[in-house]
Amino acid sequence: MENIDLANIASQVRRDILRMVCEVSSGHPGGSLGCADFLIVLYFEQMKHNPAPFSMDAVNEDVFYLSNGHISPLFYSVLARSGYFPVSELGTFRKIGSRLQGHPSTDKKLPGIRMASGSLGQGLSVAIGTCETKKLNNDPSIVYTLHGDGELQEGQIWEAAMYAAANKIDNLIATIDYNGRQIDGDVEDVLSLGNLAQKWIAFGWEVLEMDGHNFEDLKVTLAKAKSITGNKKPIVIIMKTEMGQGVDYMMGTHKWHGSTPNSEQLENALGQLKETLGDY
Numbered sequence: 001m002e003n004i005d006l007a008n009i010a011s012q013v014r015r016d017i018l019r020m021v022c023e024v025s026s027g028h029p030g031g032s033l034g035c036a037d038f039l040i041v042l043y044f045e046q047m048k049h050n051p052a053p054f055s056m057d058a059v060n061e062d063v064f065y066l067s068n069g070h071i072s073p074l075f076y077s078v079l080a081r082s083g084y085f086p087v088s089e090l091g092t093f094r095k096i097g098s099r100l101q102g103h104p105s106t107d108k109k110l111p112g113i114r115m116a117s118g119s120l121g122q123g124l125s126v127a128i129g130t131c132e133t134k135k136l137n138n139d140p141s142i143v144y145t146l147h148g149d150g151e152l153q154e155g156q157i158w159e160a161a162m163y164a165a166a167n168k169i170d171n172l173i174a175t176i177d178y179n180g181r182q183i184d185g186d187v188e189d190v191l192s193l194g195n196l197a198q199k200w201i202a203f204g205w206e207v208l209e210m211d212g213h214n215f216e217d218l219k220v221t222l223a224k225a226k227s228i229t230g231n232k233k234p235i236v237i238i239m240k241t242e243m244g245q246g247v248d249y250m251m252g253t254h255k256w257h258g259s260t261p262n263s264e265q266l267e268n269a270l271g272q273l274k275e276t277l278g279d280y
Contacts, residue, residue: 006215008276009040009081014246015273016077016280020093021260027094027102030243030256031148032074034179034212038146038239039078041218046226048141051083054111062141063130065115067123068148068177069103070258076100079112081277090280121154123147124174128160131169142229145174150182153191158203164234165204173225175237177212181254196238206233212241247272 013036021027043049047062055061066075073093080087085099092098099108103118115126127145134141151157164172178196180187187193200207206228210221225235243257244250247269261269 004044006040009044010036011274012277013040013077013081015270015275016090017073018266018269020073020090022266024094025260027073027260028070028258029260030250032071034241034243034245035071035177036074038212038218039074041215043078043082045219046222054084056114060139060141064144065123065127066104066117067145068151069117072104075104084112087280120151121156124157124160127172128164128169131172134171142226143172147176149176149178149187152193161203168232169234170230170232172234175239177241178238179241179243181243183257185254200236206235208237210237210239212239213245
């Protein structure tokens with residue numbers, strides 16, 4: 001896609017996130033706001049994908065798996081804004097019978113969703129299976145995943161990391177949302193990850209790092225990651241972000257991991273974010 005104003009999309013997506021969670025007083029705004037810039041660059045510039053008609057098989061398409069499924073408000077907004085389903089459907093988030101469940105679900109057949117996620121630690125394993133399928137089918141497309149840093153405290157992540165390196169899964173690009181915070185506090189205090197880059201290197205991965213709020217860095221690093229696929233090593237990007245990015249009172253704390261703003265706080269937050277594409 002050409003001539004896209006990523007900053008305008010990001011502002012609108014952040015407005016979507018806040019309005020969605022506030023309307024039902026439920027959801028996870030912190031990480032959703034923090035990862036917005038990344039997912040926008042991925043879907044609007046980097047990935048090869050077809051919003052319509054949507055195919056679960058994704059033949060000759062890149063695939064994205066949201067492993068930290070609690071940031072579903074972001075995922076839904078980006079999917080809707082990139083054409084997978086009507087933007088107006090965002091207003092049904094977390095409501096009875098909605099296709100937009102609190103965590104992504106496949107049983108509702110929502111276009112863009114290829115795995116149920118939210119039980120942390122599973123996305124990397126699913127992605128590896130997809131990578132192997134694409135290789136068997138001589139499909140050169142790339143599989144992307146996103147994980148929270150707190151999610152790396154799950155043992156299944158490291159089993160999958162060992163498997164991917166040992167089996168030379170080199171059509172995989174995993175990204176870690178490294179904001180340093182999780183539901184109970186700072187990651188360092190809950191269960192330190194130590195030197196994260198060195199851990200992944202020791203597990204046999206190619207490691208890149210990027211600023212999750214710098215569009216140029218996001219574009220350059222994701223393009224570099226794509227350029228080094230096919231070299232017998234899986235790739236992981238450690239992405240530095242700020243939980244609650246774009247809303248001043250949500251930044252610098254883990255408080256908004258799973259808490260939602262009231263109507264007054266929402267008005268404050270929306271006042272900091274320009275409406276650019278039209279609210280749903």
